[in-house]
Amino acid sequence: MPVIPCRTNLLHNDRELYQFLLDCHEQSLRQGRSFVVSVSQQIESIDPLSALQNISSLSSSGLHFYWENRKKKEAVVAIGSTKHLIVKRGNRFTKSQNFIQNCLDKTIAVGDLNLPWSGPHFFSGFTFFPTAQKNESPFPPATIFLPRFQIARSPEGCVLVVNITIDDRANVEKILETLKKQIETIDWSSKKGIDLELTPSSPGIQPIPIRKTSEFTTAVTSVLKSIQTQRLSKIVLAHSLDVISPVPFQWVNSLARLRQIHPDCYIFSLSNGKGTSFIGASPERLISIKNRYLLTDALAGSSPRGKTEFEDDFFANQLLNSEKERREHQAVSDFICQRLRALGLQPTRSPLQLLQLSNIQHLWTPICAELPANVRPLDIVAKLHPTPAVAGVPTQIACEKIRHYETFDRSLYAAPLGWVDARGNGEFIVGIRSALIKGDRARLYAGAGIVEGSNPDKELAEVQLKLQTMLKALI
Numbered sequence: 001m002p003v004i005p006c007r008t009n010l011l012h013n014d015r016e017l018y019q020f021l022l023d024c025h026e027q028s029l030r031q032g033r034s035f036v037v038s039v040s041q042q043i044e045s046i047d048p049l050s051a052l053q054n055i056s057s058l059s060s061s062g063l064h065f066y067w068e069n070r071k072k073k074e075a076v077v078a079i080g081s082t083k084h085l086i087v088k089r090g091n092r093f094t095k096s097q098n099f100i101q102n103c104l105d106k107t108i109a110v111g112d113l114n115l116p117w118s119g120p121h122f123f124s125g126f127t128f129f130p131t132a133q134k135n136e137s138p139f140p141p142a143t144i145f146l147p148r149f150q151i152a153r154s155p156e157g158c159v160l161v162v163n164i165t166i167d168d169r170a171n172v173e174k175i176l177e178t179l180k181k182q183i184e185t186i187d188w189s190s191k192k193g194i195d196l197e198l199t200p201s202s203p204g205i206q207p208i209p210i211r212k213t214s215e216f217t218t219a220v221t222s223v224l225k226s227i228q229t230q231r232l233s234k235i236v237l238a239h240s241l242d243v244i245s246p247v248p249f250q251w252v253n254s255l256a257r258l259r260q261i262h263p264d265c266y267i268f269s270l271s272n273g274k275g276t277s278f279i280g281a282s283p284e285r286l287i288s289i290k291n292r293y294l295l296t297d298a299l300a301g302s303s304p305r306g307k308t309e310f311e312d313d314f315f316a317n318q319l320l321n322s323e324k325e326r327r328e329h330q331a332v333s334d335f336i337c338q339r340l341r342a343l344g345l346q347p348t349r350s351p352l353q354l355l356q357l358s359n360i361q362h363l364w365t366p367i368c369a370e371l372p373a374n375v376r377p378l379d380i381v382a383k384l385h386p387t388p389a390v391a392g393v394p395t396q397i398a399c400e401k402i403r404h405y406e407t408f409d410r411s412l413y414a415a416p417l418g419w420v421d422a423r424g425n426g427e428f429i430v431g432i433r434s435a436l437i438k439g440d441r442a443r444l445y446a447g448a449g450i451v452e453g454s455n456p457d458k459e460l461a462e463v464q465l466k467l468q469t470m471l472k473a474l475i
Ligand SMILES: C=C(O[C@H]1C=CC=C(C(=O)O)[C@@H]1O)C(=O)O
Pocket: 236, 238, 284, 299, 300, 301, 302, 362, 388, 389, 390, 414, 432, 433, 445, 446, 447, 448, 449, 466
């Protein structure tokens, strides 16, 4: 990818930007191919969630991706698409990785390129199953896009990235005119700031009684029999809850509440560009790659937080000392290490610890590895998904059982969602503690790992506790 640094403030310097785009257009005519021009510029501090609020209030259509990690004080919003790929079947991770490479081969990056989040980034979401379960599924098996705009905030500053296609037919005047209007909207967003609503906005939401909780406990009882008699040692069964609101859900406000209530989770939102958004607060990092260093999490085994310090310590010790919870956890940790070794990596596990979130705590084993240059982010995602934290052991049998027992489409629930940059860095989370939202309807998801010794009522209580994450954010 050709890189042209040192042109600062290009997006606010019309003459220089015009000349630069003209040069790119001439290059495109000479070489008979199209380019993506990716301009990065440091901007005044702006809350990416406010920008999403403002821009989505102007137009509800178009792809968007939102991602926030409060621990790292990082947030990014990606709006609109300059290049995108939808994969409907077959090798979705390889096709997505190749799409990234093809785009980068034709990208010219310019501007403030040394800041975190500068340069082109690709945003993506995958469904849990590689093929759509139902035709009406709102998301295809893979969605990946290079956004038109990306606004990111980190402790080092705020960066705007604009990606523009320039081909032999490009009308540079027109491109510039549209771009100026869009940048004005973003500038306006930053000045306006926005009051993200943290008080309840949809007090009258009602559950739609589609799936009874007994459906879940009956399924758990059945799979426990399979665990005793078949080659299955673990399965993660999910339950879903449909809710309806008297007014359309204000999902940006829900994201604002999620980030406030769950500062230790990744807050995310991905839209399909047709009015459906998938949002949530996930504690589970599938991969994080920075400078060829990989971090991943084995996260499984759960207990509530206590109401008093004494009760909290009691639950924590019970979780750490439970043979059944540790077995459920070990299955995930072993699987991840074995899959990373199959990619030629040498994973190292940190000691088992607790990840204590606001409403729940989990057994947690951070795992790390050095990455050789030939292993790309989506190669690892392809190898790891689905881990036994969301599917089971062995994977294939567990997935067949999930399809059999769960009467709803998992869609993006429990599946990889994340970003990749031009330097080979990237981060993916597992889309748990999540909901699909369209207008006044929402479908919430939560699951629990079932192993020998699991109790159906306790698993139901765990799933209901996990559903609270989204319920509290929607109300
Ligand atoms: C599948 C979910 O959680 C997973 C992650 C952490 C703990 C889990 C558990 O204890 O069952 C699950 O494996 C979910 O929240 O829907």
